[in-house]
Amino acid sequence: MTVDTDTSSASESLRQTRTYGKVRCHNPSCMGRLEPAPGSEQIACPTCGMTYRLFWVTPELPRIRGPVWDVNRKLAETTLARKTGTSADKSK
Numbered sequence: 293m294t295v296d297t298d299t300s301s302a303s304e305s306l307r308q309t310r311t312y313g314k315v316r317c318h319n320p321s322c323m324g325r326l327e328p329a330p331g332s333e334q335i336a337c338p339t340c341g342m343t344y345r346l347f348w349v350t351p352e353l354p355r356i357r358g359p360v361w362d363v364n365r366k367l368a369e370t371t372l373a374r375k376t377g378t379s380a381d382k383s384k
Contacts, residue, residue, distance in 0.1 A: 315328070317339065317342060317344075321340070322339050333345065334360060337359040338364075
């Protein structure tokens with residue numbers, strides 16, 4: 293049996309698709325790729341509007357630390373109000 297040296301293993305082919313310097317939106321209905329500016333502390337998804345805090349493992353490698361609760365809570369309230377047809381104002 294001959295060894296096929298022209299093909300790559302599964303892990304080698306996955307390595308070619310890796311993107312450094314980008315993170316994925318953690319919104320399950322979005323999952324878009326986000327490319328933060330180097331050293332930035334927050335990033336907002338242009339697709340769904342969710343905002344995340346960032347942690348930089350290295351100057352080139354960002355990770356999502358968690359959501360920015362104030363922004364995401366307001367986004368969730370307005371979306372719920374739009375879907376139910378009620379006002380998002382709590383003063384009423």
